[in-house]
Amino acid sequence: MAAKLAITRLSKQFGELEALRGIDLAVERGEFISVVGPSGCGKTTFLRIVAGLEQATSGDVLLDGQAVRGPSGDRGFVFQSDNLLPWRSVLANAMIGPEIAGRAGPDERRHAMGLLKLVGLEGFEHYYPRQLSGGMRQRVNLARALAIDPEILLMDEPFSALDAQTREIMQTELLRIWEEGRKTVLFVTHQIDEAVFLSDRVLVFARRPGRLQAEVKIPLPRPRCLPLKRTGEFVGLVDQIWRMIEDDVRAAALYENA
Numbered sequence: 503m504a505a506k507l508a509i510t511r512l513s514k515q516f517g518e519l520e521a522l523r524g525i526d527l528a529v530e531r532g533e534f535i536s537v538v539g540p541s542g543c544g545k546t547t548f549l550r551i552v553a554g555l556e557q558a559t560s561g562d563v564l565l566d567g568q569a570v571r572g573p574s575g576d577r578g579f580v581f582q583s584d585n586l587l588p589w590r591s592v593l594a595n596a597m598i599g600p601e602i603a604g605r606a607g608p609d610e611r612r613h614a615m616g617l618l619k620l621v622g623l624e625g626f627e628h629y630y631p632r633q634l635s636g637g638m639r640q641r642v643n644l645a646r647a648l649a650i651d652p653e654i655l656l657m658d659e660p661f662s663a664l665d666a667q668t669r670e671i672m673q674t675e676l677l678r679i680w681e682e683g684r685k686t687v688l689f690v691t692h693q694i695d696e697a698v699f700l701s702d703r704v705l706v707f708a709r710r711p712g713r714l715q716a717e718v719k720i721p722l723p724r725p726r727c728l729p730l731k732r733t734g735e736f737v738g739l740v741d742q743i744w745r746m747i748e749d750d751v752r753a754a755a756l757y758e759n760a
């Protein structure tokens with residue numbers, strides 16, 4: 503079977519800075535893939551290129567065999583900071599994608615209501631972003647990304663602004679939602695345990711230049727719930743990945759943006 507997402511020899515240069523070098527990756531339909539690595543290793547750049555928000559310097563990104571040339575409704579993006587429109591209700595925010603696509607009729611509205619229920623926001627449709635907690639705002643962002651029924655979901659540290667407990671709840675919620683629709687997911691995080699908990703495979707990026715250093719398969723059974731994080735197998739996988747990037751993370755912390 504052809505890969506859902508096929509990336510070959512992807513490189514990105516920002517002037518003198520080599521942000522990404524020679525990334526090769528094939529993602530199967532329905533796979534949950536995470537990208538971890540130290541600050542500045544090119545995670546966001548990589549995701550933005552797949553999203554079509556940034557152009558690669560060289561290499562190819564094929565989604566269902568088609569070259570990615572710009573943003574499009576086949577890719578849903580969830581950013582770290584919530585970018586909800588404050589003057590729009592929860593429902594109106596979730597409807598932005600269909601509206602832009604010129605499809606905001608009763609069917610889409612019903613679909614958006616269903617998605618808000620799916621992300622646990624039933625009854626909050628007419629609230630405004632300022633009336634919601636951080637976790638609830640990220641749920642709206644997720645519903646909004648799903649509302650365009652994307653082929654692939656791209657998530658850039660979506661839970662990093664949340665407190666630890668909310669974050670764990672969002673991780674299990676995301677898995678529940680993913681089990682229902684089995685979207686292909688590319689998930690960027692700097693938390694290794696989050697990557698291991700969610701993913702089928704974890705891609706470990708290294709910095710200077712940003713590159714794919716290793717790939718770790720996560721053979722933990724699904725469905726997964728939080729007690730899994732205390733098992734020896736889970737802790738062992740986290741530890742294995744941590745050892746791969748430890749030196750890089752220390753260097754990045756010392757010379758942030760140097």
Ligand SMILES: Nc1ncnc2c1ncn2[C@@H]1O[C@H](COP(=O)(O)OP(=O)(O)O)[C@@H](O)[C@H]1O
Pocket residue numbers: 516519521539540541542543544545546547548712759
């Ligand atoms: N638009 C840009 N112009 C110049 N340099 C950039 C730009 N975007 C990112 N960079 C640089 O590229 C490198 C990778 O950045 P980024 O993809 O944000 O890393 P990460 O998300 O892993 O922290 C960093 O050194 C960053 O400063």
Ligand SMILES: [Mg+2]
Pocket residue numbers: 545546547
């Ligand atoms: Mg980033």
